[in-house]
Amino acid sequence: MSTLTFGRAINAGLRRAMDNDPKVILMGEDIGKLGGVFRITDGLQKDFGAHRVLDTPLAEAGIMGTAVGMAYRGYRPVVEIQFDGFIYPAFDQIVCQVAKIHYRTQGAVKMPITIRVPFGGGIGSPEHHSESPEAYFTHTSGLRVISPSNPQDAYTMIQQAISSDDPVLYFEPKRRYHVKGEVDEGSDPAASSMEKARVVTEGSDVTLVTYGPLVPTARDAAVAAGDDGVSVEVIDLRSLAPIDFETVEASVRKTGRLVITHEAAQSGGLGAEIAASITERCFYHLEHAPVRVTGFDIPYPYSKLEFHHLPDLDRILDGVDRVLGRPNSLSGLER
Amino acid sequence: MALKNIESVPGGPGETGSGLIQLITADGVRVPEPAYDALVADIDGAALQGLYEDMVVVRRIDSEATALQRQGELALWPPLLGQEAAQIGSGRALRSDDFVFSSYRENAVAYCRGVDLTDILRVWRGNASSGWDPYAINMATPQVIIGAQTLHATGYAMGILNDGDDAVAVTYFGDGATSQGDVNEAMVFAASFQAPVIFFCQNNHWAISEPVGLQAHVPIANRAPGFGIPSVRVDGNDVLACLAVTRQALARARSGGGPTFIEAVTYRMGPHTTADDPTRYRDANELEDWAAKDPLKRLEAHLGSLGLFDEAFTAAVKAKADAVAAELRAGCLGMAEPAPSDVFKHVYSTPNSWLDRQQDHYERYLSSFADSASSDGSS
Numbered sequence: 001m002s003t004l005t006f007g008r009a010i011n012a013g014l015r016r017a018m019d020n021d022p023k024v025i026l027m028g029e030d031i032g033k034l035g036g037v038f039r040i041t042d043g044l045q046k047d048f049g050a051h052r053v054l055d056t057p058l059a060e061a062g063i064m065g066t067a068v069g070m071a072y073r074g075y076r077p078v079v080e081i082q083f084d085g086f087i088y089p090a091f092d093q094i095v096c097q098v099a100k101i102h103y104r105t106q107g108a109v110k111m112p113i114t115i116r117v118p119f120g121g122g123i124g125s126p127e128h129h130s131e132s133p134e135a136y137f138t139h140t141s142g143l144r145v146i147s148p149s150n151p152q153d154a155y156t157m158i159q160q161a162i163s164s165d166d167p168v169l170y171f172e173p174k175r176r177y178h179v180k181g182e183v184d185e186g187s188d189p190a191a192s193s194m195e196k197a198r199v200v201t202e203g204s205d206v207t208l209v210t211y212g213p214l215v216p217t218a219r220d221a222a223v224a225a226g227d228d229g230v231s232v233e234v235i236d237l238r239s240l241a242p243i244d245f246e247t248v249e250a251s252v253r254k255t256g257r258l259v260i261t262h263e264a265a266q267s268g269g270l271g272a273e274i275a276a277s278i279t280e281r282c283f284y285h286l287e288h289a290p291v292r293v294t295g296f297d298i299p300y301p302y303s304k305l306e307f308h309h310l311p312d313l314d315r316i317l318d319g320v321d322r323v324l325g326r327p328n329s330l331s332g333l334e335r
Numbered sequence: 336m337a338l339k340n341i342e343s344v345p346g347g348p349g350e351t352g353s354g355l356i357q358l359i360t361a362d363g364v365r366v367p368e369p370a371y372d373a374l375v376a377d378i379d380g381a382a383l384q385g386l387y388e389d390m391v392v393v394r395r396i397d398s399e400a401t402a403l404q405r406q407g408e409l410a411l412w413p414p415l416l417g418q419e420a421a422q423i424g425s426g427r428a429l430r431s432d433d434f435v436f437s438s439y440r441e442n443a444v445a446y447c448r449g450v451d452l453t454d455i456l457r458v459w460r461g462n463a464s465s466g467w468d469p470y471a472i473n474m475a476t477p478q479v480i481i482g483a484q485t486l487h488a489t490g491y492a493m494g495i496l497n498d499g500d501d502a503v504a505v506t507y508f509g510d511g512a513t514s515q516g517d518v519n520e521a522m523v524f525a526a527s528f529q530a531p532v533i534f535f536c537q538n539n540h541w542a543i544s545e546p547v548g549l550q551a552h553v554p555i556a557n558r559a560p561g562f563g564i565p566s567v568r569v570d571g572n573d574v575l576a577c578l579a580v581t582r583q584a585l586a587r588a589r590s591g592g593g594p595t596f597i598e599a600v601t602y603r604m605g606p607h608t609t610a611d612d613p614t615r616y617r618d619a620n621e622l623e624d625w626a627a628k629d630p631l632k633r634l635e636a637h638l639g640s641l642g643l644f645d646e647a648f649t650a651a652v653k654a655k656a657d658a659v660a661a662e663l664r665a666g667c668l669g670m671a672e673p674a675p676s677d678v679f680k681h682v683y684s685t686p687n688s689w690l691d692r693q694q695d696h697y698e699r700y701l702s703s704f705a706d707s708a709s710s711d712g713s714s
Contacts, residue, residue, distance in 0.1 A: 025497070051497050057527050062486060062520035069490020069504070072434070072475065075497075089516075096480045097487070100464075105476060107681040108468040141682050141690075165684040195688070242689040 001184050007177040009151035010040050010116075012185060013158035014078065018048055024162055025070060026053045027063055028080030028116075037082055038118055038177055060086055064093035067113050068101065076112045076162055084119040084171075085128030085300075091136070098167045099142030114161040118174035119147075120213040120263050121310055124303040131300050132264035137169045138241035138273070145241040146194050147171040149215035151181035153198075153238060159189035168194075171240075173213030197244035199251070203233035206320050207251040209260045209274060211237040214311060218261060221316040230320060240270060248274065249281045256287035257323040261311045266294040293319035340549050348510065348551040349540055351600050356580055357570040361628045363636025371579040378575060380643045386427065386574045387634045388652045390419040393443035394631065395656035397605075399663050400442075400456065404609040408667055409459045413440045417572070417604030420630030421537050422507075423447065424577025425599070428585060429505060431473060434491055436484035437507040439477035440537075444507060448472040452659065453666030462670050482508055482515030485534060489521045492530035492594075503588040505533045505581075511542025513558070514550045522562040522596070531588035533581065534559070534596040537571060539603035544616040559596030571601030572630040602628070675701060 004012060018024045026041060032055040035042030045053035056063045060081060067077035081087045087094075094115065101111050121130030138145050144166050148154040154172070161168035200215060201222045210218045215236045222232035233251050237243055252258050258278055260271040275290035293311045301309050321328035358368050358375065378386075397414050404412040415422060418440070426447030429435070437444055442455055445467075454466035458477065465476030478484035488506035495502050512518050513536060525532050538555055540547050551558070559566035565587075569580045577599055584595035602625035606613050638644040679694040 054493075057520070057523050059516075059520040059523060061517055062524050065483060065486020065517055065521065066490030066493060066524050069436075069487040069492070070494045071490075072469070072487060073491045073494030073498070075494055092480065093483065093486065093517075097483060102684055103681045104464040105469060105681075106463065106465075107684065108470060109475075110684055144683075144687075242687055244688070246688075 001182045003180055004151050004155070004183045005177065006151050006154050006173075006179045006181070007038060007040055009155040009181070009183050010158050010172065011042060011044070012183070013155040014041065014044060015047075016185070017078075017159050017162040018044065018052065021076060021162075023074060024052075024076045024078060026078045026080065027056050027067055027070075028054075029056060029058055029063075029082050031055060031080050036080060038174065040116070040172075040177075041080065060088075060090035061093050064090035064098065064115075068093060068097050068111065071111050071113055072109060076114075078114040078116060078162060081115060081117045083129045084117055084131040084133055087117060087133060094137070094143070094167075095140050099140050102166070103142060110165045111167045112162075112165050113167045114158070114164075115167070115169045116158075117169060117171050119171045120173050120175060121300060121306050122175040122213065124306075126303070127300065130306065132262065132295065134169070134171055134240055135264055135269045138270060143167055143169055143241060144195075144239070145169045145171070146239045147173065147212035148238065149173065149176070149212055149236050151179065151183050155183045155185065156187060156189050156192065157194045157238070160192075160194040163189065164194075171212055175213055176216070179216070195239040195242060195244060197238055197247040198236045199247070200234040200236050201232070203231035203255065205231040205255055206257045206259060206323055207233050207235060207248065207255045208316070208320070209235045209237060209248055209258065210262060211240060213263060214261050217311070217313055218316060221313050221320070224313060224317060225320055230324065232320060243270075243274065243277070245277055245281065248278055252278050253282050253285045256285055258286070258290040259293060259316070259319045259323050260290065261293040261316050261319065263295045263310055265297045266292055267297050269294060288323045288325060291319045291323040348538065348547045348553065348555050350554070351570070354554070355568050355570050355600060356576050357573050358576040358579060359573050359633055359637050361572070361633050363633045363640060365637060368576070368579075371576065371583065374579040374582045375575055378578070380638075380641055383575070383634070383638060383641075384643055384648060386423055386578070387631070387638060388655060389423045389427065389443070389447070390574065390631050390634065391652050392656050392659050393419050393423065393446050395660050396442060396446065396452070396455070396663055399660040400459070401605075401609060403456070403664065403667055404459070409456060409609075410461050411608050411610055412459055413608045414605035415440050415443055417602045417625065417630070418537055418539055419443055420574035420634075421571035421577050421599040421601045424574040425505070425535055425581040425597070428578050428581035430502070430585075432502045433473065433585070434488070434502065434504050435474040435507070436488040436491070436504065437474065437477060438481070438484065438509060438512070439479055440509070441477070441507045445472070445474060448474045450474070451666075452663045453670060456663070456667045457670065460667060460670060462673055482512035482518040482521075484508065485512070485518045485521035486524070488532050489525045489530050492525065492532035492588075493528050495531055496528065501531075501589040503531045503533060503585050505535055507535045507537065509542060510536065510538040510540065510547040510550055510555060511545065512536070513555050519562075522559065522564055522594070525594040526563040529591070529593035532594045533584045533588060534564070534594065535581070536596065536598045538598050538600050541603050541607070541613070541617065543607040543611060544613075554598065556596060556598035564594045564596050566596035566598065568598045568600060571599030572628050572633065574630060574634060601630075
């Protein structure tokens with residue numbers, strides 16, 4: 001076991017994947033000498049060479065489209081999108097090509113591309129640097145979408161993403177890059193699945209589902225709720241497409257109450273998908289309608305207001321009150 | 336000033352004046368072109384006859400497929416009528432280990448790659464998302480998103496470089512595609528990495544109803560040097576010239592010289608697809624002008640001048656074209672229907688819990704009809 005920051009854990013996972021497979025190749029802007037604007041690829045170009053860690057021209061569609069060609073040639077490209085809000089020029093290549101070529105070619109051509117996306121807010125950045133675009137991709141067939149919440153998962157799941165024969169979007173909660181944790185660097189990534197959700201803290205009154213940057217916040221909320229006599233079970237989804245609904249369903253069958261929290265905007269978001277799916281699966285076990293605690297349906301705000309947009313501990317607890325039918329901020333406003 | 340398109344400028348993208356590489360004139364006269372003659376010195380009479388046969392066959396494939404569409408056997412077909420020389424000349428220059436990334440109109444290139452004829456039609460009959468295994472003929476299946484494939488070719492060529500191989504990636508696209516960001520980004524990447532890729536642009540003058548002058552105000556080939564990519568403008572209706580310039584570009588790429596941009600100036604004699612009606616937007620006189628430059632007619636004239644266009648030859652070519660057309664038609668009509676559960680196949684390469692659940696539900700739903708049918712039968 002070693003103690004690594006979230007960012008170093010991704011770096012270590014990339015390094016191990018590159019050691020194990022010469023076809024693994026990194027592509028992105030500023031990922032070479034600089035090591036990426038977040039230093040996630042620090043030292044990798046020096047150790048593996050400029051032919052395996054490619055600084056690309058500043059064109060996201062170009063990066064993604066050439067990664068497709070690399071995959072055609074038998075490579076396993078790992079693409080870094082510098083910031084969440086910069087992914088949209090690559091959207092067409094991701095949705096129309098990366099996601100569909102395996103289907104289009106009836107399985108003849110695999111697209112084992114990993115797309116690393118630092119995402120989410122809370123770092124005081126200007127526009128386009130704090131977005132949560134995951135639902136665009138979870139809505140696209142052919143893609144797998146995951147988001148680690150801690151250094152061990154970051155280390156393991158990046159390797160699992162790279163070894164997947166399907167394209168994977170790997171959403172990195174950038175405000176947690178400096179969080180430290182124990183990482184077993186000898187662990188076998190093949191021994192677990194990146195698509196299995198994890199019960200972070202067990203509880204019996206409310207199921208609180210989240211992923212990525214809000215997992216620590218949800219855990220803190222569970223502790224605070226516990227002080228108030230409410231037992232909250234926190235689930236870290238880890239995989240956003242597909243979602244491990246079996247784990248969520250088992251929890252909700254126990255608690256009868258579901259709160260979902262994410263930074264992304266509410267309408268048409270993952271919270272809606274989770275609420276609908278769980279309602280379909282175990283309607284008669286629900287004591288209350290599922291509750292969403294999410295970012296608002298607004299463009300990501302300027303940084304002095306971003307903590308009004310981002311769900312925090314108190315807003316999550318407010319959601320817990322709501323799902324318990326207790327007096328809360330929306331009492332009297334909402335049935 | 337009102338906003339309007341200025342579609343025609345002297346020396347613009349549709350003009351076919353000086354600077355155009357041509358080895359056989361529209362009248363079938365072989366003219367010297369010192370920089371290119373040596374590249375096709377091996378093309379003897381028999382080889383010219385072979386190129387002619389190819390062009391006749393692919394024109395026949397085209398007309399047969401159009402007929403199949405008119406008869407309701409295909410949902411749609413994108414004809415290549417008029418572009419046979421550009422596609423056969425370039426296609427026949429390639430090695431089997433080169434890799435092609437094309438649009439949806441390069442059926443003649445696919446023919447050169449040795450595609451199974453039935454596979455050409457699968458997508459247009461609606462029986463599959465695409466027709467063939469790209470690795471079987473080293474050609475990606477047709478790309479529908481305009482220009483997207485140019486990036487795939489460039490990335491593939493970057494992979495060739497990393498492998499230390501001397502294969503070349505070749506991408507085909509049209510004049511309309513050159514307005515796409517993807518095509519321009521592909522040229523940036525190709526130049527930056529000196530990737531062994533050929534950008535083969537068939538300027539067929541029309542992007543559905545939009546004339547080439549709406550896409551560019553200079554010859555399209557002139558853009559490439561701005562990216563640091565050498566370019567050449569070739570008579571796209573001259574199969575020998577298309578072969579020569581492609582060979583030159585291939586040799587450059589194989590020897591570490593990086594990308595080349597070829598603009599083959601040709602003409603889409605037919606509609607964009609069988610769903611299109613060109614009479615709504617283009618002048619019949621323009622079609623007549625280009626009919627006089629027909630790629631097959633000029634090679635007929637040239638072969639005639641060499642004494643190589645006799646009745647035995649034309650009869651053999653016709654027989655070949657008839658046989659190919661018959662095979663195409665039989666393959667179309669005999670295509671197996673997909674099974675309902677095929678709709679779920681190959682979305683992912685490994686099981687996906689969401690999709691597996693949907694498939695399970697749908698199959699149980701479908702089987703409920705089977706149950707009721709059998710119970711009806713027994714009652």
